[in-house]
Amino acid sequence: MSPVLSVRDLRKSFGGIVAVDGVSFEVNDGEILGIIGPNGSGKSTLFNCILGQLQPSGGEVVLDDRPVTGMRPCDLNLLGVSRTFQLLQVFAQLTVRENLILAGQEHQGTMLSRLIGRRDAGLSGAADRMLAFFRLEHLGDEPAGALSYGQQKLLDTAMAFMAGPRLALLDEPAGGVNLTMLANLRDRLRAINSEQRATFVVIEHNMEFVMALCHRILVLAEGRIIAEGDPAAVRRDPKVIEAYLGH
Amino acid sequence: MRASRSAIAWTALAAAGVFLLVAPFLFRPYGIFILTTWAVLTIAAIGLNLTLGYAGQISLAQAAFVGIGAYITAWLTTRGWPFWSTYILAAVACFVIGWALGYPALRVQHHYLAFVTLAFNTLVYLIFRNEEWLTGGIYGITNVPRPDVLGWSMSRPRDFYYFCLAHLVLVSLATWWLIRSPWGRAFVALRENPTRALSLGVDTRRYTLMAFALGAGLGGISGALYAPLVQFIDPTPFALALSLNLLLMVVVGGSGYFFGPFLGAVVAVLLPEWTRFAQSYYLMFYAVLVMALMVFCPSGLLGFADRLLRPTPLKTPAATSDPATGPEAAR
Helix, strand or coil: CCCEEEEEEEEECCEEEEEEHHHEEEEECCCCEEECCCCCCHHHHHHHHHHCCCCCCCCEEEEEEEEECCHHHHHHHCCCCCEEHHHHHCCCCHHHHHHHHHHHCCCCHHHHHHHHHCCCCCCCHHHHHHHHHHCCCCCCCCCCCCCCHHHHHHHHHHHHCCCCCCCCEEEEECCCCHHHHHHHHHHHHHHHHHHHHCEEEEECCCCHHHHHHHEEEEEEEECCEEEEEHHHHHHCCCCHHHHHCCC | HHHHHHHHHHHHHHHHHHHHHHHHHCCCCCHHHHHHHHHHHHHHHHHHHHHHHHHCCCCCHHHHHHHHHHHHHHHCCCCCHHHHHHHHHHHHHHHHHHHHHHHHHHHHHHHHHHHHHHHHHHHHHHHHHHCCHCCCHCEEECCCCCCCCCEEEEECCCHHHHHHHHHHHHHHHEEEEEHHHHHHHHHHHHHHHHHHHHHCCCHHHHHHHHHHHHHHHHHHHHHHHHHHHHCCCCCHHCCCHHHHHHHHHHHHHCCCCCCCHHHHHHHHHHHHHHHHHHHHHHHHHHHHHHHHHHHHCCCCHHHHHHHHHHHCCCCCCCCCCCEEECCCCCC
16 A cells, blocks of 8 residues: 655755755554654754645655645645644634634635635534544633643644544644643544544654654654664664764 | 623614714714715725734735725716726726735735835825826816715715715625634634644635735725715825825724724724814824824724723633734634
């Protein structure tokens, strides 16, 4: 079976600085792939190049056998690729439910039907189910900005799944989330993965979280992949230890 | 608290509605003229509020669209065209030109965009003033007729006031529908965080252009009513000063609040008249009032009212809330 996502020899340089230096990998259907690496190793730049937020300097991105290199993020999203950002990005002034509806509405109908049709684009039910799934159901009518950081982080992640994506790229979903909320988040992500066979790529600094969640892990350092394998193998890899501890 | 907020809002709305209906019987023709000007310019301010308040795209070109709408209507109706055809043409022409003016907004933002639109306003003003063969130059276009509706002439001030008020109500209802539709939500997303909006499938390019085009189209409608209101048009009213005045209406009323432009237009159109008791100092008096207003309510009159009536936040206050935009934005 062909992979959901293939990244081939992807490069990105900013002037003389090479942030991503010939990265190639594949993500298989239903897989949770973790990407780890020290700060500045090019993880977020890699995400941004895959997702069209940045134009790669070279290489190719293929989604389900279809070349999508440099495609606009909104078009990629409509093809079933969703993402979260490293920094929290919910719409603070919209309610929690409105945030979720927004995250799915562009996948419903046409521009015209979104103007003259239903205000919720037919997504209220889906939004309520997503609220319940992420255990935020009591907060649906609150402005997202009034939620605690951890709750906003859950909402941010929930928004990535509103349109039932084929592939979700999550940039540090556990960053700044407390331990109780973290267990909830890991549990929810695993449930989505098994129930919807959703495929994930997760960038994460929290080793415990990433090791427990991911099926396979890539280690990035200085823009290159230095190790790849299952969590146990990566943890033992001397190159990984060296990259993290710097000796 | 939420229920009492909506009770206050409905009471205020009903009171304003009653006042607007009986007002022509309380005022002399000049008062009715000022009130009609308020209704006409509120339509232009509603357009700018869509572009700026909801979609977050600054525009200093709204006067140009009011002007284009006014000139199209004046030019054609004085040549015998029926009012309604010129009215539709004014709205459509401004929509199309507004769409085209949106393209720079795809490349530049904020004060850079302000300058691009400012240059456009100046360009249109110069065309009005210098292309005498088309616009009559500084002599303008005189004797613009007022329309008939089903054989009923709108030439008396009171009739024309109700005619413009009806337009304001229709435009308000359409805009209310729009901002509560998924489009309104997409506009707010575009204003708050275009990068995140893009990642959620929101075609920010298309919505940006649409925000400009719709705002400009409403500017055109405002102009199409302005020409038969004043019955004589020349380039002066459509200079940059009107764009700044419309911007003032949006900001003073409360940018991103549905009723912001209505209140803002009260301040910008009616307040100068009410301060005439200060005689030759009235404009200075007015300027000081506006300054005081902006110092004490930077989020506009409705932003201020909203702060007074807002329920206590759940946990932490909205970390990213911007004083220049309203939290009621898409509701």
